[in-house]
Amino acid sequence: MKLSSLHGVPVTTADQAARPRAGRGAEAAIEVSHLRKTYGPVVAVDDVSFSVAEGEIFGILGPNGAGKTTTVECVIGLRTPDAGLIRVMGLDPHRDREELHTIVGAQLQASALPAKLRVGEILDLFHSFYQHPADLAEIRDSMGLTEKKNDYYRSLSGGLKQRVSVALALIGNPRVAVLDEMTTGLDPQARRDTWQLIEHVRDRGVTIILVTHYMDEAERLCDQVAMVDHGRIVAIDTPEGLAHRAGVAKRVRFAPSAPFDDRLLTGLPGVRSVEYVGEHVVVTGSGDVANEVILTLAAAGVTAADLHLDSANLEDAFVQMTGRHIHEDQIGRVHR
Amino acid sequence: MSSHVVLLPERTPRSAFGKLLQDEGRYAWRVPVGLMLGVAIPVLVLVILGLVPGANRPSKSLGGLTLFTVYVPVLIVFALAALALLSLPTHLASYREQGILRRLSTTPVPRAWMLAAQVIINLALAVVALAILVVAGMAAFGLSAPRQPGGFTLALVLTVAALFAIGLWIAAIARTQNTAAAVGQLLFLPLLFFSGFYWPRASMPPVLRNIGDWTPSGAAVHALQDAMLGSFPSAKSLLVLAAWAVIFGILAVRFFRWE
Numbered sequence: 119m120k121l122s123s124l125h126g127v128p129v130t131t132a133d134q135a136a137r138p139r140a141g142r143g144a145e146a147a148i149e150v151s152h153l154r155k156t157y158g159p160v161v162a163v164d165d166v167s168f169s170v171a172e173g174e175i176f177g178i179l180g181p182n183g184a185g186k187t188t189t190v191e192c193v194i195g196l197r198t199p200d201a202g203l204i205r206v207m208g209l210d211p212h213r214d215r216e217e218l219h220t221i222v223g224a225q226l227q228a229s230a231l232p233a234k235l236r237v238g239e240i241l242d243l244f245h246s247f248y249q250h251p252a253d254l255a256e257i258r259d260s261m262g263l264t265e266k267k268n269d270y271y272r273s274l275s276g277g278l279k280q281r282v283s284v285a286l287a288l289i290g291n292p293r294v295a296v297l298d299e300m301t302t303g304l305d306p307q308a309r310r311d312t313w314q315l316i317e318h319v320r321d322r323g324v325t326i327i328l329v330t331h332y333m334d335e336a337e338r339l340c341d342q343v344a345m346v347d348h349g350r351i352v353a354i355d356t357p358e359g360l361a362h363r364a365g366v367a368k369r370v371r372f373a374p375s376a377p378f379d380d381r382l383l384t385g386l387p388g389v390r391s392v393e394y395v396g397e398h399v400v401v402t403g404s405g406d407v408a409n410e411v412i413l414t415l416a417a418a419g420v421t422a423a424d425l426h427l428d429s430a431n432l433e434d435a436f437v438q439m440t441g442r443h444i445h446e447d448q449i450g451r452v453h454r
Numbered sequence: 455m456s457s458h459v460v461l462l463p464e465r466t467p468r469s470a471f472g473k474l475l476q477d478e479g480r481y482a483w484r485v486p487v488g489l490m491l492g493v494a495i496p497v498l499v500l501v502i503l504g505l506v507p508g509a510n511r512p513s514k515s516l517g518g519l520t521l522f523t524v525y526v527p528v529l530i531v532f533a534l535a536a537l538a539l540l541s542l543p544t545h546l547a548s549y550r551e552q553g554i555l556r557r558l559s560t561t562p563v564p565r566a567w568m569l570a571a572q573v574i575i576n577l578a579l580a581v582v583a584l585a586i587l588v589v590a591g592m593a594a595f596g597l598s599a600p601r602q603p604g605g606f607t608l609a610l611v612l613t614v615a616a617l618f619a620i621g622l623w624i625a626a627i628a629r630t631q632n633t634a635a636a637v638g639q640l641l642f643l644p645l646l647f648f649s650g651f652y653w654p655r656a657s658m659p660p661v662l663r664n665i666g667d668w669t670p671s672g673a674a675v676h677a678l679q680d681a682m683l684g685s686f687p688s689a690k691s692l693l694v695l696a697a698w699a700v701i702f703g704i705l706a707v708r709f710f711r712w713e
Contacts, residue, residue, distance in 0.1 A: 194560055216562065220465050224560040229553035234484040235477055246473040247561045249465060290561070 147325040153202035177340035185349035223292035238267030248290035277308035372422035488541030517656030527678035533583035538621035547634035601684035609677035612695035619702035626710040645671040
């Protein structure tokens with residue numbers, strides 16, 4: 119999909135979102151158009167439209183309170199939208215709720231399980247809910263829960279609880295899995311393990327909606343990412359596309375082996391600025407700026423030691439498009 | 455939320471209900487609130503009464519009845535009220551509070567099945583308590599079998615209906631486990647009083663006994679005692695029980711929230 123507008127402007131028109139994307143070859147597994155949901159005077163989700171191709175991992179990325187959870191709760195039939203149309207594998211989540219729950223597995227935020235049931239009992243129980251479930255032992259093994267099957271749910275660490283939760287989302291052999299903040303509260307190793315697991319699930323052909331506020335998670339896993347803020351979609355694209363469109367410059371930082379004339383670099387086509395930070399030089403620019411800088415310096419007999427290259431990422435894109443950091447409470451407002 | 459509940463969806467295996475029942479049974483064993491309050495305590499009180507000398511001789515202060523004839527119906531009501539007002543609503547509210555019901559509602563299983571499983575487990579505990587109280591009362595303490603078995607059974611069924619309707623109403627309105635426990639206690643203690651647990655009905659001032667006759671516990675003890683002694687329970691006590699069952703049954707259905 120070609121995205122036509124620049125920073126801060128919603129780039130997906132309803133028309134684009136409402137039909138399967140050309141060029142990706144797959145029927146849309148999930149269609150959401152003009153979704154709106156209010157709680158009293160609060161508009162939680164406003165005119166949200168997107169479409170997810172079958173077998174794709176679709177990320178919904180945004181800060182707390184952006185309307186991510188409300189959106190997916192409408193998709194899985196837990197909430198009734200005020201307006202808009204949703205289709206999941208051709209089903210209406212509200213009207214066909216019962217059938218929907220046979221093909222959609224969900225991992226909900228802040229949803230516990232009975233404290234004094236054992237892991238094995240919980241898996242067995244949810245396994246019995248489906249007519250065509252996944253293989254119980256396979257799910258248990260692949261989630262690393264076999265050793266834990268006799269442990270009470272209450273005694274599990276946060277990471278293991280999340281794993282049980284993800285296992286339950288997959289135990290019905292779903293065609294669509296909705297995972298809401300599945301790695302929140304996990305340690306880095308557990309997060310990476312979970313990511314790997316999600317990729318395995320995708321490889322089995324399951325379409326996945328992933329709600330997250332972690333940029334690295336979205337970058338690593340998602341084929342498409344919708345950035346949401348204040349209940350609206352700010353942009354939808356591939357992670358690379360979003361970063362690229364943010365237009366954030368690349369930064370090259372290095373310690374020169376000898377002094378040199380700034381004009382050597384400022385004259386280069388891709389370079390925007392040259393600054394000194396202590397011993398280091400920071401060059402911002404675009405395109406193949408790193409290569410140009412190094413080659414130019416080398417020609418002048420200067421080597422660039424301690425070289426760092428930062429390229430734009432989703433975090434930069436988010437700041438660029440919304441004017442704030444995704445974890446604003448921790449970082450503080452961005453001044454522009 | 456959706457207003458209609460599909461009780462027998464085509465796409466959910468029936469065996470799922472058996473599993474739910476099994477796990478709720480395990481839970482009742484591992485977190486034995488119902489087992490303690492609804493079975494162990496009434497049986498323990500019965501045993502203690504059995505140690506009182508002359509407990510099976512008629513006593514003037516008990517209106518010419520034996521201690522057992524007076525207390526077995528009271529203990530039956532104790533057991534049923536503990537299961538209905540304390541065990542059932544706190545457990546269900548905890549499932550709601552922790553999002554377990556919500557989690558369940560993303561599966562093909564109707565949430566009503568979970569509710570049904572919990573009611574059935576508590577009813578099963580009630581049957582156990584009842585069996586022990588009546589059988590032990592008869593075998594060990596010389597209690598005579600109810601002389602009006604039909605009236606006794608009818609009174610029991612209506613008592614169960616009235617108390618469980620109130621319990622389900624608590625489960626319906628309480629958002630958290632703590633609220634459910636507080637409301638349950640608030641009702642349980644006065645009901646216990648009017649059943650004659652602390653102060654036998656026979657020696658209560660008439661005004662208190664009359665008030666008690668309008669409560670589900672007082673009416674239940676009245677009806678059960680009548681049936682044990684041989685007369686069919688009075689229409690008034692049966693109607694009082696039925697009225698509590700119907701009114702609170704309607705309120706429970708009206709106010710029930712899954713989340």
